[in-house]
Amino acid sequence: MQQSNLRIARIAAHINPPNLQMLEEDLGLERVNCRAKGASSGFKVAILGAAGGIGQPLAMLMKMNPLVSLLHLYDVVNAPGVTADISHMDTSAVVRGFLGQQQLEDALIGMDLVIIPAGVPRKPGMTRDDLFNINAGIVKTLCEAIAKCCPKAIVNIISNPVNSTVPIAAEVFKKVGVFDPKRVLGVTMLDVVRANTFVAEIMGLDPREVDVPVVGGHAGVTILPLLSQVKPSCSFTQKEIDYLTDRIQNGGTEVVEAKAGAGSATLSMAYAAVKFADACLRALRGDPAVVHCAYVASEVTELPFFASKVRLGRNGVEEIYPLGPLNEYERAGLEKAKKELAGSIQKGVSFVKK
Ligand SMILES: NC(=O)C1=CN([C@@H]2O[C@H](COP(=O)(O)OP(=O)(O)OC[C@H]3O[C@@H](n4cnc5c(N)ncnc54)[C@H](O)[C@@H]3O)[C@@H](O)[C@H]2O)C=CC1
Numbered sequence: 001m002q003q004s005n006l007r008i009a010r011i012a013a014h015i016n017p018p019n020l021q022m023l024e025e026d027l028g029l030e031r032v033n034c035r036a037k038g039a040s041s042g043f044k045v046a047i048l049g050a051a052g053g054i055g056q057p058l059a060m061l062m063k064m065n066p067l068v069s070l071l072h073l074y075d076v077v078n079a080p081g082v083t084a085d086i087s088h089m090d091t092s093a094v095v096r097g098f099l100g101q102q103q104l105e106d107a108l109i110g111m112d113l114v115i116i117p118a119g120v121p122r123k124p125g126m127t128r129d130d131l132f133n134i135n136a137g138i139v140k141t142l143c144e145a146i147a148k149c150c151p152k153a154i155v156n157i158i159s160n161p162v163n164s165t166v167p168i169a170a171e172v173f174k175k176v177g178v179f180d181p182k183r184v185l186g187v188t189m190l191d192v193v194r195a196n197t198f199v200a201e202i203m204g205l206d207p208r209e210v211d212v213p214v215v216g217g218h219a220g221v222t223i224l225p226l227l228s229q230v231k232p233s234c235s236f237t238q239k240e241i242d243y244l245t246d247r248i249q250n251g252g253t254e255v256v257e258a259k260a261g262a263g264s265a266t267l268s269m270a271y272a273a274v275k276f277a278d279a280c281l282r283a284l285r286g287d288p289a290v291v292h293c294a295y296v297a298s299e300v301t302e303l304p305f306f307a308s309k310v311r312l313g314r315n316g317v318e319e320i321y322p323l324g325p326l327n328e329y330e331r332a333g334l335e336k337a338k339k340e341l342a343g344s345i346q347k348g349v350s351f352v353k354k
C-alpha cells in the first residue's frame, strides 16, 4: 500500500470500525488488530457530543484515564478530526470516531459507560430551560439508541436542562422496558466543584480538602448547597451563607456572562465530568466507598428525581443517602427547589409520553 493511501486508511480507521478492519487486512498487522479490539483491560466509554466545547476536553481527559481501554467519540460534526487528534496521545486507551446518526449504533455497542454532553449551550439572558426545545429531542434520540445497543451501560447526562433531560432518558428507557434507575445519572458534579472552590476561597482552605454536599437539581434555586454539612466543619456568617448560596446557584450564569455569547462552562465542566466518570469507573471496578452527589431517580423527597449523595458500585447507584439534618435556611431553600424541580421533571416526562 502506498504511503498516501496508508495515511488515508489510518484516518478512515479512526472514523469507523469496518475501515479499521480494512486497514488490518491491508497491512496484515497483528498489532493493529489487537489494539482495535481494545485488548488492554479496562472499560469501554462513549462520549456523545464529543466534538463540542465540553466534548473535546472531556475526550482528552478520558484518553488520559488509565481505567479506559476503548474510547468512542461520537458527534454529528467534526468527530474524525477530534478523534485523529486525540488518538495520537501516547496513553493506552484506543480511540475510535463515529460521525452522524448512521454511525451512532456502532458507537454504542458494547459500551460500559456513556457520557452525554450533546446539545446547545446557553447564551446570556437564557435559562437552562430555554434549551429544552432543542436538547430534549437530542437526548431522546441518543437514549433510544443506548436502550437498543447498550442498555446495561451507566449513562452520565450532562446536556441541559439536566432537571428535565434525566427524566426524559428514564422515560425513553421505560418505554422499551430497560429502565434501571441505578444506571441513569444526571451530572451535578460541577455544582459541587464550584461549591468546594468558593468555600475554600473564603475560608482560606485547600479546595481539594473541602466537600460541600449540593442537592436538589441543576438550575438556579434547585441547586441547593448544604453549607451546614461542609467538611471540614466550617462556621459561616449569614452574609457568607447568602453570598456562597447565590454564587453557587448562579455559577453557570457567571460563566455564560463572562463568555459573552461564546457558550457556557466547558473546561470546568469537562474537569467535573471526568471526576464523575472516573468515580463511576472505579465503582464499576469494585472500589468501595465511592460517594458523590448526582441527580437520580430517588425517594429522598416526594419527587421522582433528586440530587443527593449516592454511593456508586458495580451496578451504578447502590445507595442513596438522605439529606441529613437541614437548618431553617436550607429547609426554606429545599421547598423552593422542590417547587421548581417538580415542573421541570413533569416537562421532561410529558415530552416523551406525548
Ligand atoms: N450538567 C452541567 O453541569 C453542564 C451542562 N452543560 C450543557 O452541556 C451541553 C453541551 O455544552 P457545550 O459542549 O458547551 O456545547 P457545544 O455546542 O460546544 O457542543 C455540543 C456538541 O453537541 C453536538 N451535537 C448536537 N446535536 C447532537 C446530536 N444529535 N448527537 C450528537 N452530538 C450532537 C454538537 O455538534 C456539538 O459538537 C449544553 O446543553 C450545556 O448547557 C454545560 C455545562 C455544565
Ligand SMILES: O=C([O-])CC(=O)C(=O)O
Pocket (backbone or CB within 6 Å): 121, 122, 128, 160, 190, 251, 252, 253, 255, 256, 264, 265
Ligand atoms: O450554565 C449553563 O448553562 C451551563 C451549566 O449548566 C453550568 O455551567 O452549570
